Amino acid sequence: MSGFAAFAGKEAKEILRTWRIWVLPGILLFFALTGPVTAKLTPQLLGAMGGDQFKGMVLPTPTHHNAYATWIKDLSGIALFALIVVYGGIISAERKSGTAVLVLTKPVSRTAFVIAKAVVHSAFLAVLVVAGTLVTWGVTAAIFAQAPGSALWSSSLVWLVFGVLFIALMTLLSVLIGSAAGAAGVGLGAYALVSIAAIWKPPGTYSPAALTTVPNSLLAGKDVAVLWPALTSLLLAAVLFSLAASAFRRSEL
Numbered sequence: 594m595s596g597f598a599a600f601a602g603k604e605a606k607e608i609l610r611t612w613r614i615w616v617l618p619g620i621l622l623f624f625a626l627t628g629p630v631t632a633k634l635t636p637q638l639l640g641a642m643g644g645d646q647f648k649g650m651v652l653p654t655p656t657h658h659n660a661y662a663t664w665i666k667d668l669s670g671i672a673l674f675a676l677i678v679v680y681g682g683i684i685s686a687e688r689k690s691g692t693a694v695l696v697l698t699k700p701v702s703r704t705a706f707v708i709a710k711a712v713v714h715s716a717f718l719a720v721l722v723v724a725g726t727l728v729t730w731g732v733t734a735a736i737f738a739q740a741p742g743s744a745l746w747s748s749s750l751v752w753l754v755f756g757v758l759f760i761a762l763m764t765l766l767s768v769l770i771g772s773a774a775g776a777a778g779v780g781l782g783a784y785a786l787v788s789i790a791a792i793w794k795p796p797g798t799y800s801p802a803a804l805t806t807v808p809n810s811l812l813a814g815k816d817v818a819v820l821w822p823a824l825t826s827l828l829l830a831a832v833l834f835s836l837a838a839s840a841f842r843r844s845e846l
Contacts (some may be wrong), residue, residue, distance in 0.1 A: 594702030601709040624667040625728035667766035677780040681761035682773030748808035755804040761833035801826040
């Protein structure tokens with residue numbers, strides 16, 4: 594793959610110098626900082642805002658489990674939606690701006706162009722998830738005085754695999770669909786279909802669809818299969834990245 598290292602370095606610097614350094618990092622940092630606080634204050638907020646609706650009701654005392662559940666819920670909800678929208682134009686935006694043409698006039702192959710993006714942005718997401726999990730862990734320990742890390746880390750890392758899978762999907766869609774908004778719309782539709790597929794036992798146990806529910810199950814202490822969903826997700830991500838590179842080699846700039 595001619596020019597892989599040079600283009601990967603360019604892509605990493607671009608993340609640090611453009612809006613991408615603010616969107617996903619800002620969202621995850623916000624959730625990491627506020628999630629444990631929200632979990633701690635939820636009973637008081639419900640009591641203050643609910644009026645007679647919660648009068649006389651004894652609400653359960655929040656624990657570190659609530660803080661962890663809030664973090665995973667935010668990752669699986671708004672953070673994933675933001676990821677899909679942000680990466681809807683990962684390839685198409687550079688084609689429209691002419692950056693792709695400029696880069697590919699240098700000794701950078703089209704395969705290297707796509708795979709470098711795949712590696713750099715997957716690593717970027719990994720750094721964000723690890724950093725956000727560390728912040729959540731620390732803030733939870735400060736607020737609840739206890740914060741065992743096993744369930745939090747296993748859940749977060751399983752979600753990371755799911756996030757990398759969607760980076761792969763959005764990379765392929767960004768090659769096939771010229772519009773970032775169109776690619777994002779298809780990506781959101783794909784997430785809806787995957788969530789529905791998780792209801793059916795075979796895909797909900799062994800396929801990537803299982804990763805829509807496995808993080809919450811791990812937090813709850815349930816004995817769930819993780820290996821097969823994780824392996825099939827990583828394999829599918831590799832296939833999607835390969836398809837994206839192949840489609841980009843045949844496309845017009």
